[in-house]
Amino acid sequence: MVLKLHGGNRPGGGNGIVAVLLAEKQIPFELVRVDMAAKEHKTPEHLAKQPFGQVPYIDDDGFIVYESRAICRYLAEKYADQGPTLIPTDLKQKAMFEQAASVESANWHPAVMKVLMEKMGKTMRGETVDEVALAGYVEELREKLKVYDVILGKQKYVAGDEFTLADIFHLMYMPMVVSNGIDVVTTSGPNVARWWNELVTRPSWVKLQAEGVQSTPQ
Structure with missing residues (x-):
């Protein structure tokens, strides 16, 4: 099946x-x-x-x-x-993967959601965006990204030098922030910009953006 x-x-x-x-x-x-x-x-x-x-x-x-x-x-x-191989099997490499995945869940995701709910959420509901609050949420996200820039200055991806599932997790809502005209990528450091460009130019992501989610041939 x-x-x-x-x-x-x-x-x-x-x-x-x-x-x-x-x-x-x-x-x-x-x-x-x-x-x-x-x-x-x-x-x-x-x-x-x-x-x-x-x-x-x-x-x-x-x-x-x-x-x-x-x-x-x-x-x-x-x-x-x-x-x-999206989840490493080596014990230490897997620990680094779990660390990066936890950072995404505990640090990155909450900061991204604050921006999205203020900007996109209120816009969709026809409510007035609190620009002062939004600016604060954007700066909070940018501060998280500056830490990412330090990490990514030492390695290619968030869990090390190999692309993992932890990188994919970051594609959950951040593209919506970028598409809403909020630039936190290029203003957070060169390593973040390089990493993010690699994620959004992966063939799997490019195809998904062009075609949407579709059933695949069996």
Whole structure:
């Protein structure tokens, strides 16, 4: 049975990083589109699989996994011998990977979300953006990125010199910040700019942006 990804075809958010992982690992899958506007994610059928009423989740021959980072970890380990090695197996290298993944979750993600909720969230709801608050959130994110610039001055990627799942995690919401005209990449240091350019020019990401999330041939 082919893997089923339940989510939208837009490449942003958790749906996007799962799609990147699937592309990097060349895992065939079927997209089962969830119509968020019609609140399909709040139906009893969906809630039986994803109790928080969110997307995405995967159905791997009856095995259900939700939360995008957990999905990515599961698939990266299941298909460890296929495509790039996204989770190191060496103990010390894996510790560095887990460290980078924890930094993304505890430092990067909350800072990105503050910017997005003030700018994009309020704009979508027709509310007035608090420009003073937004400027503060942008500066907070920039300060996080300046620490990244120091780290990336010593290594190519966030977990070392090899591309890992920790790098993919950073593609969850940050592209939305950039697309909303908020430049925190080029103003946070040359190492951040170099790293970010490498992420957004990877073939898997470029294809996803051009085509959206689509089922792959089985």
